[in-house]
Amino acid sequence: MANPTLKACFDAKKFVVAPGIFDMISAKVADGMGFDCLYVTGFGTVASSLGVADAGIATYTDMISRIGRFAQMSKTPVIADADTGYGGLLNVRHTVMGYEAAGVTGIQLEDQEVPKKCGHTPGRRVIPAEEMVLKIKVAAEARRDPNFLIVARTDARTGLGLEEAIRRGRMYGDAGADIVFIESPESEEEMVAIGKAITDRPLLANNVEGGRTPILSKARLSEIGYGIAIYPAVGFLAVAAALERVYAELKQTGDSNGLPAQESYGFGRICELMGFPEVWEFDRRWAEAAAREAAK
Incomplete structure (x- = not known):
């Protein structure tokens, strides 16, 4: 069931920052940090x-x-990437129903051709706007909970220009999208133009370190009309860099004794994060119960 707190944030005009999660360790770390939303990259x-x-x-x-x-496994509302809806209109309905039943709070659908590509990479092509409008209408009809949010993304900026991307963003909002996501604006000026042109839906900024779009501060994004910023890559880029450092140390020295303490999350902490204290308490309690039964 969708978590109503995310929709409440947008209704209250509270700016939302959402870190990208990509596996259960990243999800559990992020879930414990007090974010209003997590974004499945x-x-x-x-x-x-x-x-x-x-x-x-x-x-x-x-x-x-x-x-x-x-x-x-998360208390925090989750928005999840669903690419193009994995096909045509029937696929979109199936995907929306499946994501909602799985417990996510928001689904992101995009207007790329199949097969799609990552939004900050070249070679993306989009379907006609009218086809995407139908996908959004199907998605809106398929959801059961009004707290389940539809994020409509257009990739038109890179190939067709900013004006067409804005036109599509307006159309997708009118079709029933709760959040409008214009992918890959290439300057702050373009982001300001988007904020001026689309004012009736929260706008989503996709902040990718090393990507095509400038990363603006939370305050600046809010000022120019955005309602949510996702950071899909920040986690896995950091993890890959950390793994490269510690594996290089292991390869060079043959052991992990020289690793700085800050390079490790700590075995005790990861055990706690994964729920081992509850497991140990369960084992202790039932071992005592078994002992009592055996003594009768």
Whole structure:
């Protein structure tokens, strides 16, 4: 069931910052930090589960169990990437129903052709805007809970220009999207223009370190009309860099004794994060119960 607190944030005009999650460790760390929303990154989830590029290879079946697990194990509302809806209108209906049943609070659908590509990479092409409008209308009809939010993304900026991207953003909002996501604006000036042109829906900023769009502060984004900023790559980029450092140390020295303390989360902390204290308490309690039964 969708978490109503995210919609309440947007209704109250509270700016939302959402870190990208891509596996259960990242999800559990982020869930404990007090964010208003977590964002399931397609790039990171496909990379961590399949080890391939986010280029339309992953299917609905590949994604739904992982996305459902993120939602089930998190107290924080989750928005999840659903690419193009994994096909046509019937696929979109099936995907929306599946994501909502899995417990996510928001679904992101985009207007790329199949197979889709990551939004900050080249070679993206979009379907006609009218086809995407129908997808959004189907998604809106398929959801059961009004707290389940539809994020409509257009990738038109890169190939067709800013004016067309804004036109599509307006159309998608009118079709029933709760949040409008214009992917890959290439300057702050373009982001300001988007904020001026679309004022009736929260706007989403996709902040990718090293990507095509400038990363503006939370205060500046709010000032120019945005309602949510996602950071899909910040987690997996940091993890990859940390792994490279510690593996290089291990390869060079043959052991981990020289690693700085700050390079490790700590075995005790990771045990706590994964719920081992509850397991140990369960084992202790039932061992005592077994002992009492045996003594009778």
